């Protein structure tokens with residue numbers, strides 16, 4: 001699995017699909033890795049050259065001391081695209097990954113063909129809640145928050161029927177270095193793109209989960225209303241909708257990216 005050295009760190013990434021296909025970049029949520037997209041890869045790689053990466057401080061990418069910023073996480077992606085000689089691509093990010101790609105669409109519009117913002121918000125949560133989470137993780141580690149965080153990733157009924165998926169997602173969260181996680185929490189805490197996203201010109205699809213507590217449908221509706229021409233789809237899912245509704249999610253992504261806009 002390749003690593004790119006950029007912005008002073010080693011960033012872990014993976015490419016799937018034929019090199020001649022249009023590039024689709026996927027960005028993970030807080031406390032996950034590029035493996036969160038595993039359910040989508042067999043289908044997406046038939047249509048796209050899929051580039052996914054572990055956000056700084058996550059998965060196998062290098063951990064640098066926090067706090068991070070969304071601009072820094074977005075600049076890592078731009079540096080990765082430059083290294084791989086990718087001039088323009090589709091972008092699909094979930095939660096923190098969606099924040100990163102909103103920033104990218106605002107600040108580097110020429111790189112974005114189409115944009116998909118999943119289970120995210122132009123501003124996520126409150127500073128007090130993020131500060132409390134950062135303090136807990138720095139003091140007691142990820143295990144202190146794991147059960148509460150993962151309980152919001154899948155709806156309770158679905159989680160009860162899929163204990164192996166809960167276990168796999170919990171393991172992914174617990175494998176995230178505390179410093180990387182805390183650094184990324186600060187990036188989400190300090191990010192506010194509520195005004196800036198009005199300037200996005202890329203065709204955009206907003207994906208929401210009707211049972212999503214951290215980034216509720218109201219946040220998604222705000223993005224749909226603010227980004228000119230944005231489309232909207234809502235699934236019966238909690239926060240990590242691509243894991244809870246893999247088929248419907250993948251189908252929506254393929255349809256949006258392959259239809260003429």
Ligand SMILES: O=C(O)CC1=CCC(=O)O1
Pocket residue numbers: 028029030031094095096097124149152188214239
């Ligand atoms: O994991 C959570 O608590 C929800 C979340 C907020 C930003 C993100 O990427 O995940």
